[in-house]
Amino acid sequence: MNILKHIGQIALGLATLYIAYITGTGDILNYINFSDPLGEFAFCIFSLLLGIFFLYSGFSKTKLTK
Numbered sequence: 001m002n003i004l005k006h007i008g009q010i011a012l013g014l015a016t017l018y019i020a021y022i023t024g025t026g027d028i029l030n031y032i033n034f035s036d037p038l039g040e041f042a043f044c045i046f047s048l049l050l051g052i053f054f055l056y057s058g059f060s061k062t063k064l065t066k
Helices: 007-025 037-059
Strands: none
Touching (some): 007 037
């Protein structure tokens, strides 16, 4: 039941990890034009970190505060 409360964070984590994956493989260049490879690398790293943080918060055992 606790996972159902965090389903949005888990879904966002999977989505951002997919974005990091297609950035790493270069498929995202069909949708976004980066000005240089360093910007593409930073986008990949930041989306990878964001996905990991979302998944960590989605699967954590702490209670949500209201």
